[in-house]
Amino acid sequence: MPPRELEVLKLIATGFTYEEIAEQQAISVAAVRGVARRMMMRLGALNAPHAVLLAVRAGILDGRVKRRPGPPREPLTAKQRQVLAAAADGASLATVAVRLDTTPHQISARLSEAYLRLGVTDLPRSDRRAAAVDVARRRGLIPAVDQQTKDAA
Structure with a gap:
């Protein structure tokens, strides 16, 4: 080849x-x-x-290859930002799905896409959401905690 x-x-x-x-x-x-x-x-x-x-x-590629770091990806889509912001408080997929009037499967898919785009897929599953929220807030992709509190009020 x-x-x-x-x-x-x-x-x-x-x-x-x-x-x-x-x-x-x-x-x-x-x-x-x-x-x-x-x-x-x-x-x-x-x-x-x-x-x-x-x-x-055929042995050309080794088993399951993990995603390696690449060039910076595009910022999150609007839907990914919305889902990540709604999930930022640690709520379950079902709770976030109810908040956004969708299914837990859709929430999971959007979060997984956001994790890829934010480069946190190499972390343990239990740490990915918190890391993604932190990265997204630092980049200004989702509102900071203070801004979310003001928006909710």
Whole structure:
């Protein structure tokens, strides 16, 4: 497998989007899609996740690869900020879901996405939310405790 295809495969396996890969590799998103397409054809894969699975089975990639630090990600989406701010007090997923009129599954998904974007996925699960809230507050992505108290009043 050519080095560029292998690098793109590794980045896909670690959770990077085509846009992030393009930025890291200093190529266009269309070029990343082309490299990925060739790599998937070479492996006989139906899609990118299937390519990762086949590469692991073939010994090209080592088992489950953890996401490695990459370039700074985009700030949180509006929904991720809303969910993280609502969950900042340590409430359960079910409680936050009721607050935001959605499902606990959706809350969990938005929090997981926020953890990735804020770079706290390498921490133990029990520490991720607090670390994410701290990072988001320091970056001004969610209101500080004093501001949330004022908004609630």
